[in-house]
Amino acid sequence: MFGLFLIIDIIMAAAAILGGYYMRYRAPKDEAMKHGLRISGSLKSREAWEFANISCGRSWMAVGVIEICLGMPIAMMMYWWKGESIAIALLFVYLEFFTIIQCVSVINVSRSISDKFDENGKPIEKRSKK
Template sequence: MKFHAPKDSEMKMGVLTESAKKSRDTWEFANKTCGKYWIRAGIAGIVLTTAAVNTAFLASEKTAAIVSLAATVIIVLAMSCSMTTVMMKLRANFDENGKPVEKEEQ
């Protein structure tokens, strides 16, 4: 999504929020921004999952279960926060009609 927002003309795949589907510009922005965050969350997920698997081999079953649960919670939170951040950025960069907001030069 970061490099190529879904080209679905009916916008049925990708970031499926009302604000993202207002215009082609908001659609592209939302999917590319979300893709950037999901890449970061995916890398963090790989690191956390690797730590959880290594813990399973090196520690007790209870410790491995706790580390696995913590990794899962962190990954889910990262994915959820990415959507919240995308929605905030959409509100900051586009008006209620999906048109880009003019930035005031200082």
């Protein structure tokens, strides 16, 4: 059972890294914008689309790398130190934690789109201070 949770951890981390890479570097540039971070703010303009995919892709890649770098060693230490049942519970909580972090990153990107772009998807001009 512990091995199954480790495999799930690796798959989720790889999906976060690959999905983030795709959003950041390979999101489609065509007018359909079918694949990528499809939220209401990102679909309003090309600039918002690119900003949303680059921002979310960067955070998903970071989450995936952190998940692999922390999840495997922590799970193995807990397995050898406390036993299989504690390690399985920790991995389950760990996977849920990183799933929540990925969801929060999408919410943060949505908020930053509303801060940086107007209702038509055009970038908001920064006001110069006098």
